Amino acid sequence: MTTDRIERKVLLRAPRARVWRALADAQEFGAWFLVKFEGPFVPGATLHGRITRPGYEHVIMEITIETMDPERLFSYRWRPYAIDPKVDYSREPKTLVEFRLEEAGGGTLLTISESGFDAIPAERRAEAYRMNDGGWAQQAESIRSHVEHQRP
Amino acid sequence: MSSTSARRRSATDAAPVFAALGDATRLALVGRLCTAGPLSIVRLCQGTPVTRQAVTKHLHVLANAGLVRHARRGRERIWELEPDRLAEARRFLDLVSGQWDEAIGRLRGFVERPAPPRRLGRRPAAS
Numbered sequence: 557m558t559t560d561r562i563e564r565k566v567l568l569r570a571p572r573a574r575v576w577r578a579l580a581d582a583q584e585f586g587a588w589f590l591v592k593f594e595g596p597f598v599p600g601a602t603l604h605g606r607i608t609r610p611g612y613e614h615v616i617m618e619i620t621i622e623t624m625d626p627e628r629l630f631s632y633r634w635r636p637y638a639i640d641p642k643v644d645y646s647r648e649p650k651t652l653v654e655f656r657l658e659e660a661g662g663g664t665l666l667t668i669s670e671s672g673f674d675a676i677p678a679e680r681r682a683e684a685y686r687m688n689d690g691g692w693a694q695q696a697e698s699i700r701s702h703v704e705h706q707r708p
Numbered sequence: 709m710s711s712t713s714a715r716r717r718s719a720t721d722a723a724p725v726f727a728a729l730g731d732a733t734r735l736a737l738v739g740r741l742c743t744a745g746p747l748s749i750v751r752l753c754q755g756t757p758v759t760r761q762a763v764t765k766h767l768h769v770l771a772n773a774g775l776v777r778h779a780r781r782g783r784e785r786i787w788e789l790e791p792d793r794l795a796e797a798r799r800f801l802d803l804v805s806g807q808w809d810e811a812i813g814r815l816r817g818f819v820e821r822p823a824p825p826r827r828l829g830r831r832p833a834a835s
Contacts, residue, residue: 559798562805566812570819578819588814636804666815668808673801681800 561671569663576627579655591617599624615639622652630655636670649675728773733758734766738775738789746779746788 568575578584582593582603591605599621607615617638622631631654638645651672658665673681729735736756741747752767753760767787770776778787 559801562801562808564805564808564812566816568816568819574819578815584818588818589811590814637800666812668812670804670808673804676800 560674561669562673563667563669565665565667567660567663567665572627572657572659572664575657575664575666576630579630579657580624580626597621597624597630612639614641620650623654627657629657636673636676648677648680651676724773725775728770728775731766731769733762734770737763737766738770741776741787741789746786748781748784748786750784752787 578588580597582595582597582605585597586592586605586608590609591607593603593605595601595603597603602618602620605617605619607613607617617634619632619634622633623629631652633650633652635645635648635650638648649672651670653670654668656667656669658667729738733756737752740752744751749760749764749767753763756763758766767776767778771778774790776787777790778785780786
């Protein structure tokens with residue numbers, strides 16, 4: 557059992573070019589990730605984005621774009637769950653988030669992975685869990701209705 | 709990094725942990741916290757022939773071994789099991805995974821829905 561990495565595979569019924577745009581275009585990324593970035597995604601750039609999810613508008617997320625290999629790989633580094641404005645996370649290690657796109661029958665196979673969790677202090681992981689407890693449960697319903705509303 | 713030091717810590721701390729558990733009363737206390745969750749000292753003493761003072765002493769032995777901890781809730785002191793580091797790491801991953809699952813759901817809705825007709829006249833309207 558690994559505690560360092562998570563991975564999700566999802567088959568999207570959309571062309572690779574469409575999925576790529578939803579990832580690589582900062583505005584489009586923000587539309588589904590629920591964040592508003594100050595500028596475009598460029599390899600090496602560090603961007604700040606304000607979370608637009610209700611209840612989390614005070615949270616600013618910081619990402620550093622790593623790789624932009626069109627229609628193949630988009631990756632960035634960030635600090636997961638750095639959502640307490642009273643905490644200075646700037647000295648904490650970052651995780652690497654990768655989106656890999658592959659051609660698949662009738663759509664695009666998207667593999668999302670996030671790695672580097674073992675470097676994050678155990679205390680912070682526990683704290684994130686405690687902070688989350690209940691908070692996300694409340695959010696889950698509104699998100700579900702939002703997603704289902706958007707589906708064609 | 710932290711997981712390595714945690715592993716090292718757990719290895720060197722194994723002996724005190726087993727020593728702390730090598731007592732019928734303390735083992736029973738851990739068992740009760742396992743099944744019942746966090747309990748006050750009053751509840752922990754219920755149904756045991758051991759005095760409250762003795763139970764407190766046993767709990768401190770368990771706490772020194774990193775097996776239990778206490779927190780103040782109102783006027784009471786609540787004792788609970790110290791969560792396992794690995795379990796915490798696991799729960800954190802579940803948390804992040806859950807967020808990704810939600811984000812993927814939104815991404816799916818975003819890319820799979822018909823594109824808005826940005827250039828009118830170029831494309832036949834969706835039936």
